[in-house]
Amino acid sequence: MKTEAQNDVTRILKENRRAVDEALKRGVRKAMLRHKKDGLPVVVERNGKIERVKPEDLGY
Numbered sequence: 001m002k003t004e005a006q007n008d009v010t011r012i013l014k015e016n017r018r019a020v021d022e023a024l025k026r027g028v029r030k031a032m033l034r035h036k037k038d039g040l041p042v043v044v045e046r047n048g049k050i051e052r053v054k055p056e057d058l059g060y
Helices: 004-015 017-038
Strands: 042-046 049-053
Touching (some): 004 017, 017 042
């Protein structure tokens, strides 16, 4: 049985999908730009392997 908090999260995700997607996009962009500014790679998963990639190589 789901808890009240789980039900709230599910409801928010269903009712506000566009807002949640936009917030995630903004957060990813902010993190990518910070990594780029600091000269740090980001960690991604590709084909089951963990890789370190420059943000520039991902279009940032």
